[in-house]
Amino acid sequence: MLEFNFTPFPEIETERLLLRRITNDDVNEVFELRSNPETMKYIPRPLAKNSEDALEHIAMIEDKIVTNIGINWGITLKGNPKLLGIIGYYRMQPQNYRAEIGYILLPEFHGKGIVPEAVNRLISYGFKDLKLHSIEAVIDPGNYASEKVLQKCGFVKEAHLKENEFYEGRFLDSVIYSLLEAN
Secondary structure (H helix, E strand, O other): OOOOOOOOOOOEEOOOEEEEOOOHHHHHHHHHHHHOOOOOOOOOOOOOOOHHHHHHHHHHHHHHHHOOOOEEEEEEEOOOOOOOEEEEEEEEEHHHOEEEEEEEEOHHHOOOOHHHHHHHHHHHHHHHHOOOOEEEEEEOOOOHHHHHHHHHOOOEEEEEEEEEEEEOOEEEEEEEEEEEOOO
16 A cells, blocks of 8 residues: 655646645735635535635644645746645555545636646656555536546546535435556
């Protein structure tokens, strides 16, 4: 079984991006991301109502890093500390050598290739550094932008689960994409 250790925290660079640890200094951007109905449209979680909610979210991210059960990075452009989004590994399954990748980005940065650049780098990190065998992404079937990102990054559709999640009084479908480690 895999064992994860995120200490020291792994800062990751790409051509344009620095993926860094999220801190309480990012509270305004985390609030902006988590309170925006557009960015949260396909994420079945309550909208952040205030900066306390955002600080709770940051604390939850930090707790998962410290306990080695999940890891998220703040997406920033090199040379600019402003948080544009969050990307990370959730629902890690060390016994199955598998983890779920997820991401969220401020709307003004959509369509600029930022998420595919970050996803491709985290695919490499997941397989080489974390020793994962497979990476999955679970998306809303209506989230065509995310579906395009995943396909562009080599993920394949594995399943379409019908009404598998109950949220705010209704049943939601989920689509699972996955990527296997290339041998």
